[in-house]
Amino acid sequence: MKITVSNSLHQIILILLTSLFVFSCKQAKQEKKEITAMESAVEDSTRLPIERLNLPEGFKINLYAEGIDNARSMAMGDNGTLFVGNRRGKRVYAIQDTDGDYKADNIIVLDTTFQVPNGIAFRDGSLYVAEVNRLLRYDDIEANLNNPPEPVVVYDDYPTEFHHGWKYIAFGPDGKLYVPVGAPCNICESEDERFASITRMDPDGSNREIYARGVRNTVGFTWHPDTGELWFTDNGRDMMGDDIPPCELNRVTEAGQHFGYPYCHGGTIKDPEFGDKFPCEDFVSPAQNLGPHTAPLGVKFYTGTMFPEEYRGHAFIAEHGSWNRSSKIGYRISLVKVEDNKAVSYETFLDGWLDEASQEVFGRPVDLLLLDDGSMLISDDFGNAIYRVSYEKS
Template sequence: MRHLAANYSYFCYEIKTIVRPTSKNALTFYRLVAIAAIGIILLVAAVAAGLIPGVNVPWGQLLGARTDKTTVERELQLAPGYRLDLYSEEIPNARFLAVTRNGDLLVSQPKLGRVSLLLADRNGDGKADGQRVLIDGLQRPHGLALHEDWLYIAESNGVGRALFDHSDGRIASRYQRIVTDLGDGGNHWTKTIGMGPDGWMYLSSGSTCNVCEEEDPRRATIMRFRPDGSHFEIYATGLRNSVGFDWSPKDGALYATDNGRDWLGNDFPPCELNRIEQDGFYGWPYANGNRVPDPDFGEGKNPEVQQKIAASIPPAFEFRAHNAPLGMRFLRSSEQPDAYRDVALVALHGSWNRDVKDGYKVVALHWDERGKIHAEDFMWGFLADDKNTVYGRPVDIVEDARGNIYVSDDYAGAVYRIQPGAANSNAPRVPAGTRPPISAPKKPLAIDGDAARQGAQIFERRNCIRCHQQIPLQNLSRKYTLKELADYFDTPTPPMPNYGFSNTQKRALAHYLMEQEIQGGGRELQNYLP
């Protein structure tokens, strides 16, 4: 409560800078602020009582934070073979990016209603050669796209475009809105735009809410239009908040990030990477993750809802819950090291509503020969080892013709440049949330009957069957030893939450699950440790 009170004045300031009450409505305005503050106090009280997971917001998101070269060099780390520059630290609320043919960088700043231009680093000092406002007076601009000679800007309520002169980095015509009247109320008002290899203009629009059935069919979707704004189509649905998307250079498939819902615990549901198909339905609000029925809108609902869940398309990859994947980009340049060519970089903005912060990094997604996706950390250090101090929150990623990678940060008001071919860190490549491969000794399995009975009680008490009717526990004996299965409960893969089991409880649950597999398989298992 003291922490909230300390930030109350900042909360009022943030609201006032947006609304700016006149003398006529000042009294009503301050009453509204007081009501909002009471609501926040009640929310914090609920958290303290354990009714909902803790709100763990980086307050710099509201108050503004700064970074500097010293902080960047001390805290941020990269995959081997890259060098990091603080390209600009004077770009508040830096969100989405686009690179011009001349190598300049465009940056959207929704809260300021403008798009700025960072001049390419031609003097080689590691920083933009300057910056200026390119266009302002916009309605919360977010996504940016350069197509032919046009600059497209996704505002919160539509799309506009203007001719853009790449040679001098200036708008060359009147700005005209070609898509209008899109809803921008509620939680997820940002729009992201991208030009597909098929010549269509794609636009994502998030939901109005945490979880609900939308009245506007355009919310929680990816739409597409012809480049002049005509021929509107809803391309895919059931996408709660797909802030970033890009097309694979290997097969042309469209992939999009998606942010999972809140208030189901620290570790559920997962955030997602989806392979987007035309007319595909991706589950929200009826299901989370791999068709797990939502407790509010899916569980126990009518047959029509159950059919929707069954027909939904599962994620291609699951991020940890509340990591908030935003921008994503496939690396295409031949200048990239072989290990990173054609991989997708994803900006994990970081959690705000789990007890221990998580995310706050850029990860690289690799597709193996079977099409399975593996993640590893590519840029990290935005979240300190204390899991509390935040130095930045990555938002979007772009790559220029020379293979330079740019990452925006709306928390620190910064843009970073990552150059290939120059060593910056001796840190090894770090798998993102993975465990070492299993190499179990050849010993017979020894089930402890008392432990298994205790594990059965835990399984029933935690109502594990609720999820595992939909996600069967299969082939545990081929993946884990008893000890490794017990250790798994410390870092479970979403959607399974981390229940904070004691060592005794973890061991008991492992023995119960292995015992069930023996009974179900009707065979004697080898290759396991007790």
């Protein structure tokens, strides 16, 4: 696997490489390899004990890419380049599988100066990157991975608050770019109507509008393959105990709907601070309540043909896992089965990142992406990896 950086960073890397060369002369007979700041992460990531992961019979999981520090949102380019965002650092990655073996061959760091580039989307040859308060566009990016063009600022008037400020972005079937704005707190009311919402706009940044309200912190959404309706995960508030409120999977049936935050959680639970202001009946109830504090992020309806028929049309969800519960929960891929456009069951599909006995964790799933062959990629911002789940008939 080759790891490179774009030409915009070459001067910095050249200085580092020159210094390293002085110390490597005595090892000239060793195999040559490119050394970057990512090398240690690659070495560490190979220790991931993926044999602990549990899947239904016939499924298997492999590492697609390693050493992707804080791997978050994913988007696929027209020519097969996998773009990966980052929340903890300032990088965006371009990953290439040049020989078609479903393992990364080249990893390119596009830039190291982004401000929380969690959100990634791709459309018409252009890469869209969401920072906290603005959206950037890189045109014809796959032809210029080693020398990216100057980005076009698509929109730069989102709030600058960091709390829940990282964004997940995606283009809908209507051609609009959907961008959430998380609540700037655990629980609060805000005079700025942009907070706790999902917005949408034209690809050039014009005609921005609020599409859904009362959304505390969604970091994953998708559209139903048949109805075209938006389904999104939402992270429930903290500090109400281990078992309430639930996190949520929601379904938007028309623009302007309100999903309860900060007044009502899980469809029926009044908030202890704000719940007396409005009854829960005033808001749209979740399509499916998920586990409390599971931190659901990426969600995708399965539309491929590799997995058995029983999985098609149902929603996979990446549960990032709890951070302040007395015993950890989540750290898995769950499956919500949907019939007649309604959620009918909620179950585990893939787990094992969390050892429930020791409470130790080696991975936290973030986003999901379906490949053309029907297999599914999973990003992991704790294990710094991208996994591939596939299925083979016995």
